[in-house]
Amino acid sequence: MNASYxxxxxxxxxxxxxxxxxxxxxxxxxxxxxxxxxxGVKLEIVPAEGIEDRINLVVTVAYTDAASR
Ligand SMILES: [Zn+2]
Known part of the structure; x- marks a missing residue:
């Protein structure tokens, strides 16, 4: 299967x-x-294998600009 979901x-x-x-x-x-x-926050999303062939999305906030530190 190569459909998108x-x-x-x-x-x-x-x-x-x-x-x-x-x-x-x-x-x-x-x-x-x-x-x-x-x-408007930048998010990093990684699709990982979850249980029973379901896709588990790992979502974290991506700090790319130094202004927030
Ligand atoms: Zn948001």
Whole structure:
């Protein structure tokens, strides 16, 4: 299967529910960088294998600009 699926994830910064399109196998364990449309924080999203062939999204806030430190 190489179809793409939409997955919901929660922004860890503002708890806004976002949707990301994941192409299974091709996108597995490759990080994506997306800005949350609500709060604008940069997010790093890594699709990982979850239980029962479900994709488990690991979402963390990506601190890329030094201004926040
Ligand atoms: Zn957010």
């Amino acid at each position: 939409e997955h919901e994830y929660l922004c860890p910064h503002c708890s806004h529910i976002n949707v990301i399109e994941i192409e299974t196998e091709k996108d597995m364990y490759r990080e994506k960088y997306i800005a949350c449309p609500r709060c």
